Amino acid sequence: MGFKQRGLTLIELMITLAVLAVVVGIAVPNFNTMIQNNRSVALGEELAGALNFARSEAVKRSSRVTLCASADGSACDGDWTDQWIVIVDSATSDSAPVPVVGEILRVWESPGTNATIAAVQGASDVDFIRFTDKGLLGMSAGGAIELTSSLSGCKANSGRKLTVGVAGVLSVARSSCS
Numbered sequence: 001m002g003f004k005q006r007g008l009t010l011i012e013l014m015i016t017l018a019v020l021a022v023v024v025g026i027a028v029p030n031f032n033t034m035i036q037n038n039r040s041v042a043l044g045e046e047l048a049g050a051l052n053f054a055r056s057e058a059v060k061r062s063s064r065v066t067l068c069a070s071a072d073g074s075a076c077d078g079d080w081t082d083q084w085i086v087i088v089d090s091a092t093s094d095s096a097p098v099p100v101v102g103e104i105l106r107v108w109e110s111p112g113t114n115a116t117i118a119a120v121q122g123a124s125d126v127d128f129i130r131f132t133d134k135g136l137l138g139m140s141a142g143g144a145i146e147l148t149s150s151l152s153g154c155k156a157n158s159g160r161k162l163t164v165g166v167a168g169v170l171s172v173a174r175s176s177c178s
Contacts, residue, residue, distance in 0.1 A: 037158035040151040040177060043111050044160025047084075047149055048172050050108055051129065054086045055168050057105055058131035064089035064138060066099040068128035073107050076128050080117035080147075084108040089130055094138040099128050114152040116178045121145045131168055140166040150177040 008016075050067055058065035066089040068076035073083050076099050088102035111117070119126040121142040129145055130138030137145065144166060150159030154177040161175040 033153070033155055036151055036153040037155060040149070040154035040158040041160065043115055043117075043151060044149045044162065044172065046108065046111075047117070047147060047160070048162055048170060050084055050086065050106075051162065051164060051170050053106060054129065055131045055135050055170070057086065057088075058133060059135040061088065062133045064091060064094065064130055064132060065105070066128050066130040066138075068099055070107075074104065075101055080119060081111060081113070081115050083110050089138075091130070094130065094132050094136075095141065099130060111149075112151075115149065116152070117147065117149045119145060119147045129164060135168040137164055137166050137168050148175055148178070150175070152178075 054065050054067040065086060066076070067084060067086050069078040069080045070076060070083045070085045071078035073085060076085070076087070085107050086105045087099065088105065090100040090102040091098070092100075119129070121139070121144070124142065126145055132138050145164045147162040147164075148159060149162070157174040157176055159175040159177045161173045163171045163173075165171070
């Protein structure tokens with residue numbers, strides 16, 4: 001009757017753990033980058049959803065509706081990395097330089113401190129995006145509005161570039177991370 005070995009020797013176990021440590025050491029940094037890339041894409045898509053919501057509400061309500069950044073969730077007084085609010089805009093005209101907060105339709109939480117969002121129209125920074133009662137871009141004399149969004153730590157083309165044309169139509173394209 002011979003002895004039959006069951007289980008692993010100490011050397012086999014040590015080799016297995018060493019191989020596992022190498023695989024984990026390679027996978028974890030790539031996994032973190034993948035998470036940041038997905039979060040960056042989600043930020044751009046959430047911004048696109050907010051713009052589409054504002055435009056559809058403008059058409060549905062047949063009144064001006066504005067998406068703007070808000071520091072406190074009740075006024076258009078923040079930065080794009082603060083909260084966003086969609087409001088019924090009581091401004092006197094489609095080209096009024098400042099939105100007038102009427103009813104607050106929806107509030108989005110802040111995307112976080114590692115987010116980068118910029119909105120420009122021509123060469124000027126934009127603090128709000130207004131849609132007319134017909135779904136057109138308010139303040140359209142300056143042309144289309146371009147928004148770029150990304151999160152720090154993302155790689156390659158996981159950022160998003162959103163363009164709101166003068167007809168109010170939104171287009172989304174990939175852009176490099178900042």
